[in-house]
């Protein structure tokens with residue numbers, strides 16, 4: 001997997017049919033998704049529960065490309081090995097999940113996965129500078145984590161400052177929450193390259209009728225690339 005800042009659309013299966021994850025992952029990839037974003041919630045760090053490593057392992061064979069696992073759990077460290085063994089390409093942990101994010105990121109890299117750091121809307125960039133050498137991705141949350149379908153919180157200033165901090169390092173900037181064809185251009189212009197979208201990708205479609213997934217992915221991508229002046 002070579003590093004690229006090209007726009008990547010990462011559908012969140014939080015908005016998929018939970019009884020049909022395998023088919024949903026295949027459907028969004030067939031319809032043009034670049035990555036598949038997998039939201040793990042524990043009912044403790046966030047007020048919602050989804051699933052754990054066993055479900056991730058079951059989903060893995062149905063994803064051809066990148067499996068991007070977003071851990072909204074605390075503690076994180078006891079579960080890293082489990083998610084790595086489940087086949088996660090990226091494992092992202094929250095800055096707010098505990099006092100030892102440095103140790104957590106070390107453990108993620110040691111597990112063989114790429115390391116991501118997520119920042120809630122209320123969290124600034126303090127401390128990120130000290131972690132840059134251990135990061136493959138920073139996820140800037142544009143909603144408070146826990147649920148799909150929430151209203152976008154504009155983090156333009158944070159993303160612009162993060163983009164400057166990253167410079168030429170091969171670290172992705174991912175945006176998560178409330179991404180639509182209206183909000184994607186704002187974030188792409190600020191410097192994001194991975195756009196997570198749940199409801200805006202899955203709306204109107206199903207495994208039996210996946211074409212709307214493709215139309216939704218194309219319209220988010222076109223809006224983001226249009227903002228960058230990429231020919232679409």
Ligand code: DX5
Nearest residue numbers: 012145146148149178198199
């Ligand atoms: C929020 C999750 C997001 C969420 C995005 O806690 O981390 O990945 O699924 O969903 P939408 O795109 O509907 O805001």
Ligand code: ZN
Nearest residue numbers: 039070176196
């Ligand atoms: Zn997420």
